[in-house]
Amino acid sequence: MSQPNIPFPQSPVVPNMVDGSHVIQFSCHKGIGCWNACCSNIDISLTPYDLLRLKKRLGLSSAELLTKYTVPYEMEKDDIAGVKFRTVEGGTACQFMTPEGCSVYEDRPTACRYYPVALVSMRKEGEAFDKDSYALVKEDHCKGHAVPRSLTIDAYRQEQGVVDYDELARGWRQLVLKKKSTGPTVGKPSLKSRQLFFMACYNLDQFRAFVASASFGQLFALPLAEREKIVGDDLELMQFGFRFLRQVLFGEESIALNDAAAQERAEKLREKRTKEEREAAERLARAEDGDYPFEDD
Numbered sequence: 347m348s349q350p351n352i353p354f355p356q357s358p359v360v361p362n363m364v365d366g367s368h369v370i371q372f373s374c375h376k377g378i379g380c381w382n383a384c385c386s387n388i389d390i391s392l393t394p395y396d397l398l399r400l401k402k403r404l405g406l407s408s409a410e411l412l413t414k415y416t417v418p419y420e421m422e423k424d425d426i427a428g429v430k431f432r433t434v435e436g437g438t439a440c441q442f443m444t445p446e447g448c449s450v451y452e453d454r455p456t457a458c459r460y461y462p463v464a465l466v467s468m469r470k471e472g473e474a475f476d477k478d479s480y481a482l483v484k485e486d487h488c489k490g491h492a493v494p495r496s497l498t499i500d501a502y503r504q505e506q507g508v509v510d511y512d513e514l515a516r517g518w519r520q521l522v523l524k525k526k527s528t529g530p531t532v533g534k535p536s537l538k539s540r541q542l543f544f545m546a547c548y549n550l551d552q553f554r555a556f557v558a559s560a561s562f563g564q565l566f567a568l569p570l571a572e573r574e575k576i577v578g579d580d581l582e583l584m585q586f587g588f589r590f591l592r593q594v595l596f597g598e599e600s601i602a603l604n605d606a607a608a609q610e611r612a613e614k615l616r617e618k619r620t621k622e623e624r625e626a627a628e629r630l631a632r633a634e635d636g637d638y639p640f641e642d643d
Contacts, residue, residue, distance in 0.1 A: 363479040366500035373493035385443040393515035396455040408551040517588030546587035
């Protein structure tokens with residue numbers, strides 16, 4: 347089943363999938379009748395790259411940015427988390443909204459750049475690659491659709507500087523899509539896995555300390571020069587985080603373990619399999635003895 351990352355039910359998104367060549371009519375500019383209306387009532391999810399840009403723009407640590415400007419939410423119950431913009435105290439407006447517009451416009455998030463276009467990334471169950479399509483967002487307050495200015499979605503994406511944003515967040519979207527498309531096959535991630543996902547995606551400073559730690563070096567056979575390059579560059583660190591999470595969540599091993607750690611992990615896997623086989627045998631024995639609570643047909 348396809349897994350779109352936007353909710354169509356009771357949504358202003360027009361559920362007609364189009365590609366980048368589709369022509370839209372839209373313009374947003376100061377002086378338009380709805381100026382700042384969309385920023386006055388926000389529900390904006392953020393990508394790891396959005397957070398990286400805002401962190402640099404505001405000169406904050408990851409923890410400070412997360413605490414002051416975001417709130418976490420579960421994408422599904424007991425599953426991996428996302429983060430959204432925190433609104434102004436007691437209201438629904440964006441904290442960066444001013445009478446002149448966005449105070450962090452050059453580093454505004456992906457969702458703000460895309461508006462009124464919605465990126466719809468989908469992955470069919472069993473497929474290895476995600477596919478991007480687009481949909482239009484039409485809200486009653488927005489007067490931008492009435493402005494006689496036409497351009498393709500591809501041209502609009504270039505104009506809004508969203509192409510690089512999409513590419514740099516692709517690894518994160520692929521993680522989210524794969525988790526959704528695999529569903530029960532993978533099962534709910536453990537608390538530790540959810541914590542690692544949040545750290546690697548959203549708390550870059552904490553993840554940097556983790557990768558630079560002695561315990562990480564003891565566990566993973568990552569060359570020192572490569573580790574120093576990763577720790578010393580935010581973009582490298584973010585991309586490495588996606589690679590690390592593919593290994594943690596889906597077993598896609600691309601970061602070699604040290605010999606001792608690999609042996610210990612193999613032993614734990616053997617113990618886990620042995621335990622599962624023993625429990626299965628015990629359930630079968632109970633069923634054969636008539637103790638298993640079968641329901642009457």
